[in-house]
């Protein structure tokens with residue numbers, strides 16, 4: 394497949410994209426987590442027609458790029474200093490560290506207020522970690538109960554929920570029925586948490602990723618692919 398670099402403009406936005414010609418009938422536009430855009434076009438499509446199609450989808454393209462961009466700061470390591478942002482349930486909150494007589498983390502007016510006699514980065518990190526763990530325990534159990542009731546019948550043995558820091562996965566289900574969720578998931582939107590839990594619950598009925606598994610998953614969460622993609626961006 395040959396490709397060429399092109400640009401199109403939309404309002405104040407100048408958007409570069411890589412254009413591929415291939416033996417296909419329709420135009421396919423993709424926006425990737427790094428903000429890059431690719432367009433796959435039929436071999437005989439002319440640039441003016443492609444440009445017109447891109448304009449029609451411009452709002453969506455700009456929206457996708459903006460969406461991905463909001464997660465980018467997460468890829469840089471957190472320093473636990475005032476001013477940087479931290480995620481909770483898919484939203485970003487600015488960190489404000491204040492010296493004080495006690496150790497506490499509070500979410501006030503869209504900000505993380507961390508109060509402590511010890512404002513070293515290491516100590517602030519520990520306080521934040523503890524806060525996230527508490528929230529995860531609470532939120533994950535709520536979501537777990539809601540998803541379980543919607544996905545598996547009441548006579549099915551109830552899986553046990555476990556929260557851990559996992560390196561490469563958002564969740565897993567052991568043959569013994571222990572559902573493990575990645576602590577980091579507390580930073581993702583609720584729909585992502587529900588997706589991971591539901592995915593694992595579907596494995597209670599279908600251990601493998603076969604058509605039956607996906608049929609059940611799709612029945613519970615029709616737009617699961619979109620949600621999965623959102624999560625992958627978060628994790629990157």
Ligand SMILES: [Zn+2]
Nearest residue numbers: 592593596602
């Ligand atoms: Zn699976």
